[in-house]
Amino acid sequence: AQTVTQSQPEMSVQEAETVTLSCTYDTSESDYYLFWYKQPPSRQMILVIRQExxxxxxxxxxxxxxxxxxxxxxxxxxISDSQLGDAAMYFCAYRSVEEGGSQGNLIFGKGTKLSVKP
Amino acid sequence: EAGVTQFPSHSVIEKGQTVTLRCDPISGHDNLYWYRRVMGKEIKFLLHFVKESKQDESGMPNNRFLAERTGGTYSTLKVQPAELEDSGVYFCASSPRRWDTEAFFGQGTRLTVV
Structure with a gap:
């Protein structure tokens, strides 16, 4: 089974600076999608970026x-040139594309809470 | 265009009671997913509808959880009877086609069982 690990429960960055959030995953599949989702305090998750x-x-x-x-x-x-609006929970996610895989379902990490200091 | 909407936004119930969560997907989206995040843990897949049919319900924790999708439109997730460990945030997501690379999420329903 696939797993996604985010080893940083919380991160902090100064406004205008750059921050890197880590994500590792485990899979035996050769083709899949990876995503980063952002969940601001309003709680609606938004897709930030995807990678094939x-x-x-x-x-x-x-x-x-x-x-x-x-x-x-x-x-x-x-995240470059961090802005106050970047403060949110960030989730890394995996999705299989192979037959017999998770069939389109997302597998998430635990998330990283990013704070942006003014 | 309206996004994915979930009702209620927050629910507090006593152990043993019943709660029904509702999700209205984006109009025209055949695929509807339910996920749950228990505090401090990963967001976990619960089940997947394609129109009104359950495509995959392998993530449903037990038979206290019942999901329906009437006429392939909105979906409900009923928990009966609720237990303390059911507390968490329940997310709904929808996408037009099965292999779409973007799923659109609702704001979630925060369920607290006391």
Missing amino acids: AYKQQNATENRFSVNFQKAAKSFSLK
Whole structure:
């Protein structure tokens, strides 16, 4: 079974600085998707960024980028020029694409609570 | 376009009572998922509907949980009777097609069983 591990329960960053959130996962599958979701205090989870395992190029969305290391099964999220609005819980998630896999269901880590200091 | 909405946002019930959570997915989304996050733990998959049919209910913890999706529109998740360990945040998500890479989440229902 696939697992997702986020080893940082809490992180803090100064406004305008850069922070990296860690995520590792375990799977025997060769193709899958990885996601970072953000859950602000209002509690609605929003997709921040996604990565397709067969793509070597790291995904980027504005100030958010990932460092995807497939061999190491690592998928970290870098937030550049941090803003107060980035304060939230961040969840790393895995999704299988293979037949017999989790069939589209997301497997989450425990989350990392990010605080942004003004 | 309205997003995924969940009702209620917060529910406090006594052990042994019944609670029904509701999820209205985005209109036209065939896929509806229920997840749960117990405090301090991972968000766990509960079940997946495709239209009105249960595609996968392998994550349902026990037979005290009953999910339905009437006519392939909104879904309800009933807990009867509720136990203390059922406390947590229940999330609903929807997507248009099974293999869509983005699922849209609701705000969640925080259930507290006392």
